[in-house]
Amino acid sequence: MRNVSEMIEQYLKQVLQQSPDGVIEIQRNDLADQFQCVPSQINYVISTRFTLEKGYVVESKRGGGGYIRIQRIELHSHGAVLDHIFQTISTHMDQTASEGLLYQLEEGGFITPREAGIMKAAVAREVLGLKLPLRDELRARMLKAMLIALLSK
Structure with missing residues (x-):
């Protein structure tokens, strides 16, 4: 059986997919009640699985009428993907951000699971085996070069 975090993630992705404008607004407490978990579990899922690197913009408003708005960033063309790569990969990139970007590109069908894995x-x-910040700089340069080579067909 899947764990609660995976069920929440899948539920939110399904609701996002059904949304005509690719945006949903949720009440954290309502969702916690629905999945019979603590509200911090909802925060955990959103902060780890709905990141910018994975193709989501998250906005939250606290307070009595507060909500969490999740919007999927749609990449419709190779040009948009290349623009997104240049915006996402700056001079440095940590491992978590690089994995998130690869996940987003694989999920969008722009790279294969094999290419993502490589x-x-x-x-x-x-593998890089260098100290920070040199490791993050090398990762950014390598990832950008590989993605541009793959996507500039």
Whole structure:
């Protein structure tokens, strides 16, 4: 059986997919009640699985009428993907952000699972074996070069 975090993630992705404008607003407490979990579990799922690197913009408003708004960033063309790559990968990129970007590109069908796996392995901290910040700089340069080569067909 899947754990609660996976069920919440899948539920939110399904609701987002059904949304005509790709945006949903949720009440954290209502969702926690629905999944019979604590509200911090909802925060955990949103903060780890709905990140900018994975293709989501999250906005929250606290208070009595507060909500969490999740919007999927749609990448419709290779040009939009390349623009997104240049915006996401700056001079440095940590491993979590690089894995999130690869996940987003794989989920969008822009790279294959095999390509994602190869790139993920190539930019892993264990493989790069350098101290920070040089490791994050090298990861950003390598990832950008590999993605541009793959997507500039």
